[in-house]
Amino acid sequence: MTERIRTQIGIVGGGPAGLMLSHLLHLAGIESVVVEARSRQHVEERVRAGVLEQGTVDLMIANGVGERLKRQGLVHRGIEVRFDGGGHRIDLSELTGGRTIMIYGQNEVVKDLTDARIAAGGQIFFECDDVRAAGLDAKPSITFMSAGELHEVTCDFIAGCDGFHGVCRPSIPAGALTTYERVYPFAWLGILAAVAPSSDELIYTSHERGFALHSMRSPELTRLYIQCAPDEPIENWPDEKIWDELSRRFATIDNWQLHRGPITQKGITPMRSFVVEPMQYGNLFLAGDAAHIVPPTGAKGLNLAITDVRVLARAFEEFYRSGSRVLLDGYSATCLRRVWKVQRFSWWMTSMLHRFDGDSAFDRRRQHAELDYVTSSRAAATSLAENYVGLPMDPV
Ligand code: RFL
Ligand code: PHB
Numbered sequence: 470m471t472e473r474i475r476t477q478i479g480i481v482g483g484g485p486a487g488l489m490l491s492h493l494l495h496l497a498g499i500e501s502v503v504v505e506a507r508s509r510q511h512v513e514e515r516v517r518a519g520v521l522e523q524g525t526v527d528l529m530i531a532n533g534v535g536e537r538l539k540r541q542g543l544v545h546r547g548i549e550v551r552f553d554g555g556g557h558r559i560d561l562s563e564l565t566g567g568r569t570i571m572i573y574g575q576n577e578v579v580k581d582l583t584d585a586r587i588a589a590g591g592q593i594f595f596e597c598d599d600v601r602a603a604g605l606d607a608k609p610s611i612t613f614m615s616a617g618e619l620h621e622v623t624c625d626f627i628a629g630c631d632g633f634h635g636v637c638r639p640s641i642p643a644g645a646l647t648t649y650e651r652v653y654p655f656a657w658l659g660i661l662a663a664v665a666p667s668s669d670e671l672i673y674t675s676h677e678r679g680f681a682l683h684s685m686r687s688p689e690l691t692r693l694y695i696q697c698a699p700d701e702p703i704e705n706w707p708d709e710k711i712w713d714e715l716s717r718r719f720a721t722i723d724n725w726q727l728h729r730g731p732i733t734q735k736g737i738t739p740m741r742s743f744v745v746e747p748m749q750y751g752n753l754f755l756a757g758d759a760a761h762i763v764p765p766t767g768a769k770g771l772n773l774a775i776t777d778v779r780v781l782a783r784a785f786e787e788f789y790r791s792g793s794r795v796l797l798d799g800y801s802a803t804c805l806r807r808v809w810k811v812q813r814f815s816w817w818m819t820s821m822l823h824r825f826d827g828d829s830a831f832d833r834r835r836q837h838a839e840l841d842y843v844t845s846s847r848a849a850a851t852s853l854a855e856n857y858v859g860l861p862m863d864p865v
Pocket of ligand 1: 484505
């Protein structure tokens with residue numbers, strides 16, 4: 470027997486994009502159903518992003534899902550850029566008229582949104598198999614297997630919030646989308662360590678052995694990343710080797726010390742820049758990583774996903790309020806203007822900070838000049854700061 474469900478918006482993917490969309494729609498009186506491939510526990514424990522732009526924080530608070538974030542999030546007013554054994558602080562707040570970022574794990578955002586949806590009686594199906602999006606030109610539907618039963622959600626529109634490896638983007642007919650992509654010749658090895666952070670702020674380090682990043686999740690948890698080869702097995706990186714390499718890359722002339730502690734999680738993430746245009750087809754709208762990927766150096770992926778669904782929620786609201794498709798038809802163009810600026814920034818941060826094998830001596834000197842410029846010119850530092858705290862969410 471097929472379980473049939475009718476809703477207004479069928480959402481594929483219960484990550485930050487899908488859950489925030491479902492929450493914003495609920496507040497606007499629009500029904501949705503979320504279909505998620507993984508278990509609730511898996512989605513809530515998946516360690517990923519950690520930096521929220523001020524716009525993301527403001528949106529969470531304004532929409533009633535910011536209570537825990539206000540208590541537990543760490544407000545940061547600056548970041549450090551480190552090279553040649555010396556640190557340079559970029560005062561984000563002073564350079565942007567008081568704007569800040571917040572350290573709050575993506576999995577905590579997902580927990581807060583899931584709790585809010587479930588408390589409001591929202592429908593989220595976890596552990597769904599064989600998820601398919603169909604009828605994109607006329608009558609959209611999502612089918613999936615859950616608890617051994619076939620389910621069919623019929624809806625007015627589908628939101629494809631199912632990440633880079635999801636099913637929505639591939640369900641669009643070949644030829645309707647143009648893909649823009651750059652794959653980088655390196656990856657990030659990321660660890661979570663049960664030890665107090667070694668600095669109050671994030672440290673982005675450019676070193677001749679490769680990039681390294683010091684971040685955190687709480688006063689007791691440090692998050693660290695190092696540039697590594699993209700095809701390297703994680704087994705090549707026993708804990709001691711990771712700590713030794715991190716210590717080498719973060720070393721300063723005044724003998725800065727990295728705190729070591731038990732590593733509780735390890736993973737390798739490939740790096741790419743990716744955009745599809747347009748971000749919509751018929752009655753399907755792609756949002757977040759389903760439509761674009763940025764390398765994590767600018768800390769933008771989660772924030773971009775949240776901006777997309779804010780634009781999309783408003784377009785659905787307008788449609789149900791007035792019957793007008795104007796905002797829906799303009800969804801992709803509205804998002805892409807900001808997406809490409811964020812792509813540029815993420816590519817630029819990545820290019821400035823990483824070691825590219827095969828770079829010429831000229832390239833290395835130019836990269837060094839870029840670091841020197843951004844840490845010594847107020848104009849250059851302001852450009853970094855403006856992008857890092859987040860460009861305006863509303864198109865200008
Ligand atoms: P997600 O989070 O991938 O969620 C998609 C959801 O869809 C589910 N799914 C399916 N569901 C049903 N049917 C299918 N066929 C499905 N296929 C997949 C998945 O299980 C998942 O739950 O995409 P979303 O919502 O667009 O959110 C995007 C962000 O997750 C991503 O951009 C960020 O994590 C990127 N990112 C960072 N972003 C930041 O803004 N700041 C950061 O500091 C930052 N650091 C990072 C990052 C990503 C990283 N990795 C691991 C990729 C650091 C790392 C290491
Ligand atoms: C993180 O804390 O996971 C993080 C911070 C900054 C980045 C990327 C990831 O640029």
